[in-house]
Amino acid sequence: MSSVSQNFMKLFRGSSGAEIIPAQSSQKLTRRSSGLGELSRIWESAEGLCILDLGSTSPTNIRHFTENGHRIYSEDLLTASTDPELLSKDEQGSVILDSRKFLADNLVYPAARFDVVLCWNLPDYLDESLVKPVVGRLWSVLKPGGMLLAFFHTRDAGPDSPCHRFHIVGTDTLEMQKIVLRREARRGPTGAIHTAISDGFQLQRVFNNRHIENLFRDFASIKFFLARDNIREVLVVR
Amino acid sequence: MSTPASGLAQIGKSVFIKGELSGSEDLYLDGQVEGSIALKGNSLTVGPNGQVKASVEAKGVVVQGKLEGNVQASDRVELRKSAIVTGDITTQRISIEEGAYLKGKVDIHRTDAK
Numbered sequence: 001m002s003s004v005s006q007n008f009m010k011l012f013r014g015s016s017g018a019e020i021i022p023a024q025s026s027q028k029l030t031r032r033s034s035g036l037g038e039l040s041r042i043w044e045s046a047e048g049l050c051i052l053d054l055g056s057t058s059p060t061n062i063r064h065f066t067e068n069g070h071r072i073y074s075e076d077l078l079t080a081s082t083d084p085e086l087l088s089k090d091e092q093g094s095v096i097l098d099s100r101k102f103l104a105d106n107l108v109y110p111a112a113r114f115d116v117v118l119c120w121n122l123p124d125y126l127d128e129s130l131v132k133p134v135v136g137r138l139w140s141v142l143k144p145g146g147m148l149l150a151f152f153h154t155r156d157a158g159p160d161s162p163c164h165r166f167h168i169v170g171t172d173t174l175e176m177q178k179i180v181l182r183r184e185a186r187r188g189p190t191g192a193i194h195t196a197i198s199d200g201f202q203l204q205r206v207f208n209n210r211h212i213e214n215l216f217r218d219f220a221s222i223k224f225f226l227a228r229d230n231i232r233e234v235l236v237v238r
Numbered sequence: 239m240s241t242p243a244s245g246l247a248q249i250g251k252s253v254f255i256k257g258e259l260s261g262s263e264d265l266y267l268d269g270q271v272e273g274s275i276a277l278k279g280n281s282l283t284v285g286p287n288g289q290v291k292a293s294v295e296a297k298g299v300v301v302q303g304k305l306e307g308n309v310q311a312s313d314r315v316e317l318r319k320s321a322i323v324t325g326d327i328t329t330q331r332i333s334i335e336e337g338a339y340l341k342g343k344v345d346i347h348r349t350d351a352k
Contacts, residue, residue, distance in 0.1 A: 059334035066332065066346040073343045080341075 029176040030169065034225040035149045035233035037172030039116060042147065043070060044171070049115040052141070054122050056179060060167035061118075073114070077134065078125055078163070078179075078201055080106050099133040107137045114142050119150035120166045123215070125201040132215070139218050142238040148219075152207045152232045161230075163201035251287040259292070268303070278312075286320055299329075301338075308342075 043049055049070040053061050054077050065072040081102065088098045117138055123131050138148060153161055164176040179200045207215070209224065209232075216222050216236045225233040246266050249255065253269035260276040267275075268285030274293045275282060281298035284290055288303035297313045301321040309315060311329040319337035326343040334340065 057334070057338055057340045059336060059338070062332070062334055062340075062344050066344055069346075071343060071345050074340045076339065076341065079339075 029164075031174050031176060031227070031229060031231075032172055033174050033233060034172065034227075035151075035223075035235045036168065036174060038223075038235055039147060039149055040171045042116065043068060046115075050113055050143075052109075052114045052117045054118060055120045056165040058165060058167050060169065060175070064168045073109075075106065077106060077122055081127055081130055097127045097129045099129050102130055103133055103137055107134065107141065109141045111140050112143045112146075115146050117142055117146070117148040118166075119148055121151045121153075121163065123150055123207065124153055124161075124203055124205070125163050126204065128204060135215055136218070139238060144238055145220075146238045148216075148236045148238070150234045150236070152212060152234060153203060154206070154226070154230045154232050161203045163203070251285070284321075293325075 043051070043065070047069050049065075050073070051065055051070055052073045052075065054075055055061075056076050056079065057074050062072055062074065081097065083105075086097045086102055087095055088101075090096050119138070123135070126134065142148060163179045165179055167175040167177065169175045212224075212232070212234055213222060216234070219236040219238050221237045223235045225235070227233060247261065247263050248266045249269045249271070251268040255269070255271045255273070257273045258276070259265075259271055259273065262277075262280060264281045264283075265275075265277055266283045266285060267290065268287045270289045270291075272291045275290070275295070277296040279297050281300070282294060282296045283300040284303045284305055286302045288301075288305075290303070290305045291307060293307045294305070294309045294311075296311055298315070299309050299311045300316045300318065301323055302318045303320065304322045306324045308325045309323075309327045309329070311327070313329070314331040314333070315327055315329040317323060317332075317334045317338040317340060319335040321335075321338040321340075323339065324341045326345065327340075328345045328347060330347055332344060332346065
């Protein structure tokens with residue numbers, strides 16, 4: 001039960017943050033999102049928008065947009081970045097991800113196609129070598145005036161922050177679901193069965209405001225919303 | 239997981255077809271197909287072992303396996319939880335189970351109610 005001071009702080013801070021919904025079979029979080037609230041005004045007032053969702057495939061989001069007459073493209077970039085075929089070695093022999101191959105296989109759309117890109121928390125979990133090339137490609141596939149929503153952990157979040165997928169459940173409300181990677185059992189060349197066990201994606205880094213501004217420097221404008229749950233929401237306009 | 243009804247045309251999991259596949263009855267496909275599939279007015283079910291690399295045109299499409307290609311369904315598309323779909327989907331109605339993977343566009347064409 002929350003105290004009066006906590007409730008007061010909720011009112012005072014107002015905009016965004018996470019809370020636990022108790023009456024679910026598995027613990028799910030909802031969070032208010034000021035960035036989503038701003039975007040909602042766009043897709044509620046227009047028809048036939050072209051929207052790109054870069055999170056894990058979300059039936060909720062697909063239903064949300066198709067029921068309102070928009071076209072939605074779904075592309076799970078984080079999962080795509082785990083493709084073993086992307087691994088290569090640099091001149092020093094270190095294993096790196098091949099960003100050119102990644103962009104040859106992903107985010108392949110005609111220029112200036114999308115009105116909205118939902119990036120969610122992708123930049124925080126994407127491999128370092130892919131972040132700038134991906135943001136560059138997103139700039140090119142957004143229409144002039146198109147908007148992109150991204151979430152970044154703040155300094156306080158720490159490296160163990162679980163990676164969530166986001167489902168739109170209201171005008172400014174998201175449901176957060178922890179991503180648990182599927183266990184894959186494969187038979188190796190010797191016949192032994194290998195089971196890949198992984199809980200989820202790891203936070204790769206914590207961007208500060210200046211890093212974020214630098215990341216989106218080619219965009220026309222950038223707006224920050226600081227939420228209660230150590231998340232900095234960023235809404236950028238191309 | 240749905241199993242094929244008896245009497246339904248089936249392509250078993252050991253079958254590989256390359257080319258144009260067309261017909262005028264419902265089809266359960268658990269094998270591999272590369273090319274195109276046209277079942278206008280009928281339904282296609284891609285079973286859990288099914289691997290399709292083809293453009294698909296049908297009344298209804300249910301996917302439990304892997305489908306790579308654009309899907310045009312005059313009625314509905316169902317992506318079951320084991321579905322892995324890469325391609326654009328154009329349909330009137332769609333249902334996607336939690337766990338299904340989709341890389342592509344969803345475009346809903348509605349018929350105006352009178």
